[in-house]
Amino acid sequence: MPVAAASSLGLTLWRQTWPMTIGVLALLGFQLVDSAFVSRLGTAPLAAQSFTFPLTFLIIGVQVGLGIAIAALISRALGAGEVARARRLGTLVVSVGSVTIALLAIVLWWAQVPIFTRLGADTATLPLIRAYWAPQLFAAWLGAVLYFIYSLFRAHGDTRLPGKMMVVTSLANLALDPLLIFGVGPWSGLGLPGAAWATAIAFGCGLLVVVGRLRHSDWLARSGLRQELAVSARPFIGIAGPAMIGQLMPPLAAMLAISVVAGLGEASVAAWGLASRLETLALVVVLAMTMSLPPWLGRCYGAGDWQQVRELIGLALRVVVAWQLGLGLLxxxxxxxxxxxxxGSPEVRGDLTLLIRFLLPSYAALGVCMLVVSAGNALGWPLRAMLMSAARLFVCYLPCLWLGAWLGGLAGLAxxxxxxxxxxxxxAWQLMRRLLARRGHDGGPESKLLARERT
Known part of the structure; x- marks a missing residue:
């Protein structure tokens, strides 16, 4: 690729990614701030919050899987010039996604006791979890609806508004956290549930803003929805199904991992919860790319431009490895x-230090895997992306984690x-190389025709 073309491509990638990077950084930063405030309440509340992380990730996994389908189908329709269809798809997926997450939240509330008991929570921890879980589920639903609308904006090439709103909601949460957790003046605060209510209020305010902006856009449709549902249900499920299963695997793996960590003691569970929050914050650039890159790849897919696809993926992987390795070592x-x-606890600090030193440099490789899975969903390979997610967790990650914990405790686990x-x-890198090698070098007219037929 010529130097000028590579420079132009890199500049465009930067313009698409930096708003989402700032937004995701703010969003994940407030989650870490939540845990930092909760840690001041003591080890028991922090451990209680840590037990809820796998189920929170479960909800996020479903919403991200649906969001992937939203971005993929709408961006492909736009790439093929089907603007009216893109409007119908936008209306359908946001409404269906909101109802799906609400039903999931109801099920998770109803089944909380057997789930958390199986994860290793004891009788002293369960009341703390119960008080926190209801407002946390409400906050998760509000966050999911907000995420679906963000996906609609990203599919139309607007990454700035989602990025700005993530910052605004994060600042609102940051201001509300100490007030609702610890109180002010004579009011003693809500304790652990206050962290969830702060998040719910922040998400609710953000939702009011983006819904107002969405109403003034030309991205939704009121007619032809039933016909579109009949036509698009199968391709939507074809993308969302594998993507959702792929996104549900990390929460399942997190449940299995925390059950292993629970055997190492309460301090290790608390440290693992903080490390989980720190993981998502450290992967902010990767997460931003998994949001900004798929709509771009989807347009290339719709137009049959596979040369551009190869150049984009190659550049993104180089950026991810260099950034994550440098950040991890630092x-x-x-x-x-x-x-x-x-x-707050010296014992938790010691365990957290150990986890950071081993885990964070390895996120360069984890970032490659995440980007390959995201690109696979956008490029019409959802089944391969799902299998890659399964292999990462159940062939590579969990067996090594369990064996390490069995041989060397927390250090071995890390x-x-x-x-x-x-x-x-x-x-993942080898898989993407093989998949792209099967495509023609220049993505000519025949490739374009096949891409349009798939859309």
Whole structure:
């Protein structure tokens, strides 16, 4: 690729990604701030919150799987010039997605006791979880609806408004957290549930703003929805089904992982919960790319431009590896100070320092795997992306994590998880190389025709 073309491509990738990077950084930052405030309540509330993370990730997995389908189908329709169909799809998927997440939240509330008991929560922790779980589920539903609308904006090429709103909601949560958790003046606050209510209020305010903006856009339709549902249900399920299963695997793996960590003690569970929040924050650039890149790839797919696809993926992978490796090594060096900032208990700080030093440098390989899975969903390979997610978690990550914990306690668990990430990254890179090699070099007219037929 010529230097000028590579520079132009990199500049466009930067313009598409930086708003989402800032937004995701703010969004994940407030989740980490939540845990930092909760840690000041004591080890027991922090451990109670940590037990809810896998189920929260379960909800996020469903919403992200649906969001992938939203972005893929709408961007492909726009790439093929089918603007009216894109409007109908936008209306359908946002409404169906909101109802789906609401039903999931109801099921998770009803089944909370057997689920958390199986995860390792004891009788002293269950009342803390119950008080937190209802407002947390409400906040998760509001966040899911907000995410679906963000996906609609991204599919139309607007990454700035979602990025700005993520920052605004994060600042609102940051301001509300200490007030609702610890109180002000004579009011003693809500304790652990206050963190969930702060998130719910922040998401609710953000939802009011984006719904108002959406009403003034030309991205929704009121007619032809029933016919569109009949035509698009199958391709939507074909993308959303594997993508959702792929997104549900990390929460399942997180449940299995925390059940292993629970055997190492309450302090290790609390440290693992903080490390999980720190993981998503450290992967902010990767997460932003998994949001900004698929709509762009979807348009290339709709137009049959596979040369552009190869160039985009190659550039994105190079950026991810360089950034994550540098950031991971830096944070590993700063691990003791970072743990002191986040954790209140000396025992939790020691465990968190150990986890940071081993896990964060391995996120360079994890980032490669995440980007390959996201690109696979956008490019018409949802089944392969799902299988890649399964292989990462159940062939690489969990076996190495369990074996490490069995051999060496928390230190062995950290080393095993890092090794699993590296193996998954290498596997994903080889898979993407093989898939792209099967496409024609220039993505000519025949490739374009096939892409349009798939859309």
């Amino acid at each position: 944070l590993a060096i700063l691990a003791p100070w970072l743990a002191q900032l986040l954790a 080393m095993g998880a890092a090794l699993g990430n590296v193996l998954a990254g290498l596997m």
